[in-house]
Amino acid sequence: xxxxxxxxxxxxxxxxxxxxxxxxxxxxxxxxxxxxxxxxxxxxxxxxxxxxxxxxxxxxxxxxxxxxxxxxxxxxxxxxxxxxxxxxxxxxxxxxxxxxxxxxxxxxxxxxxxxxxxxxxxxxxxxxxxxxxxxxxxxxxxxxxxxxxxxxxxxxxxxxxxxxxxxxxxxxxxxxxxxxxxxxxxxxxxxxxxxxxxxxxxxxxxxxxxxxxxxxxxxxxxxxxxxxxxxxxxxxxxxxxxxxxxxxxxxxxxxxxxxxxxxxxx
Numbered sequence: 001x002x003x004x005x006x007x008x009x010x011x012x013x014x015x016x017x018x019x020x021x022x023x024x025x026x027x028x029x030x031x032x033x034x035x036x037x038x039x040x041x042x043x044x045x046x047x048x049x050x051x052x053x054x055x056x057x058x059x060x061x062x063x064x065x066x067x068x069x070x071x072x073x074x075x076x077x078x079x080x081x082x083x084x085x086x087x088x089x090x091x092x093x094x095x096x097x098x099x100x101x102x103x104x105x106x107x108x109x110x111x112x113x114x115x116x117x118x119x120x121x122x123x124x125x126x127x128x129x130x131x132x133x134x135x136x137x138x139x140x141x142x143x144x145x146x147x148x149x150x151x152x153x154x155x156x157x158x159x160x161x162x163x164x165x166x167x168x169x170x171x172x173x174x175x176x177x178x179x180x181x182x183x184x185x186x187x188x189x190x191x192x193x194x195x196x197x198x199x200x201x202x203x204x205x206x207x208x209x210x211x212x213x214x215x216x217x218x219x220x221x222x223x224x225x226x227x228x229x230x231x232x233x234x235x236x237x238x239x240x241x242x243x244x245x246x247x248x249x250x251x252x253x254x255x256x257x258x259x260x261x262x263x264x265x266x
Contacts, residue, residue: 014208018050033121045078050075050083088253095237095249098152099153102176104248106240109133109201111170114222116211120167125208130156132204133171141179142198144189150179174252177241198233202226205234224261 015220034038056073079083104131111119111129119125134154153176162168164202178188206223213219226234240249 013048013050016044020044020048031081036123042110043077046075047080047083047141048075050077050080064148074124077082082103086090092246092249092253095155095253096246099155099245099249100176100178100186101176101245102186102241103241104153104227104245105175105177105238106248106252107173107175107197107236107238108193109173109197111205111229112201112226112234113168115205116169118209118213119169122212125212126160126169128208129169129205130158132208133173133201136197136200137175137205137232139200140192141189148179148181150181150187150188150189152176152179154212155249171237174248175241192238194236194238194248195232197238201236202230202233 024044028040029037036145051072051074053070053072053076058071059065060069060071069262074080074083074086075085076083078087109129119129133156137154138152141150145151155174157172157174158169159172160167162170166194175192177187177190181187209219210223242251
């Protein structure tokens with residue numbers, strides 16, 4: 001680091017500009033699933049060119065004085081720290097327009113460490129995790145009011161890394177503490193059974209692996225082990241309650257684009 005750089009925060013774009021080409025050739029292949037490789041390269045290289053007028057710009061000119069102002073086009077990549085924030089802000093505004101202004105529960109559904117590597121190499125499982133969490137919450141609401149045909153309010157977001165920056169997929173769910181019945185009348189649901197959440201999550205997660213890896217003896221043995229070892233189900237954190245709909249959407253929205261490490265920590 002040069003004396004001029006010392007004491008200044010280093011930007012991710014600076015690191016990429018200095019080292020990306022070497023990293024892309026020497027280290028990226030084999031670390032990323034083959035079907036994702038081109039997409040990863042495309043998103044990184046888009047972010048490196050963000051705001052560069054060579055990639056397009058709009059020119060504004062004052063009709064009175066003739067002064068011109070150039071605004072470079074953004075990359076619109078979610079990997080980009082600037083464009084990613086814009087994406088999240090728009091996502092939050094969209095969710096706030098849709099969700100009811102009622103109290104919500106924030107839940108986190110975790111994946112055992114032994115299963116994470118399989119998800120890393122088969123990323124389409126991630127979408128399935130999100131869908132299954134929404135389904136098990138809806139089933140719980142259905143059981144609480146069978147004749148009412150309740151419709152739950154659920155938003156799920158999958159976060160793929162933990163505090164140590166390692167691959168750690170887990171599902172964040174924002175759930176309205178209530179539901180609409182078939183007459184569009186609101187009924188409050190303030191209690192969620194931890195026993196149900198843990199066991200239901202364990203079953204749907206292990207069912208995914210049982211079907212996906214039906215010819216893999218190691219995975220099938222893991223499934224049996226998990227049922228013996230975790231008789232109360234997999235860990236689910238469902239303690240966080242949020243009274244503001246906008247605040248709840250903003251809180252879960254940050255998981256959409258939060259980088260593994262903030263630039264100020266580099």
